[in-house]
Amino acid sequence: MKVLALRVLALGLALAAGQALAQTSPAPLPTWDKLTPQQREALIAPVRDRWNREPEDRARMLERAQRWQAMTPEQRAQARHGMKRFEDMSPGQRREARALYGHMKTLTPEQRNALREQWKKMTPEQREAWMRDNAPPPRDRDRRPEH
Structure with missing residues (x-):
């Protein structure tokens, strides 16, 4: 609010x-x-x-x-x-950011650092595969048209 x-x-x-x-x-x-x-x-x-x-x-x-x-x-x-x-961000970048943020909240600081380093080294295809495996389901507000 x-x-x-x-x-x-x-x-x-x-x-x-x-x-x-x-x-x-x-x-x-x-x-x-x-x-x-x-x-x-x-x-x-x-x-x-x-x-x-x-x-x-x-x-x-x-x-x-x-x-x-x-x-x-x-x-x-x-x-x-x-x-x-x-x-x-583009809608795709927002989806990535949400998935990463949601996943990182469950990790320890050391695991977060390791994921950040791993992410930097991933190809776009590897990132997309990670997203498929880890992305949260879309929320209703994400399906609304942008103003």
């Missing part, structure tokens, strides 16, 4: 920043308390809509929001960088 909220907030802030840059003397963006009800609604509406539309994901959304709140600024920056990298 927070990840989506942050994306929406970033979009809203980028739009506000664009308007501020269009002015001759840019004004600093307001704090949350200074936003108008319409600005707040524009930032929150997509999260509310997803929350209502996907009740099966509510627990996961809330858990992610709580994890985000517990992160340091450096961890949040690292997470944003990872999200950006993931968003820039």
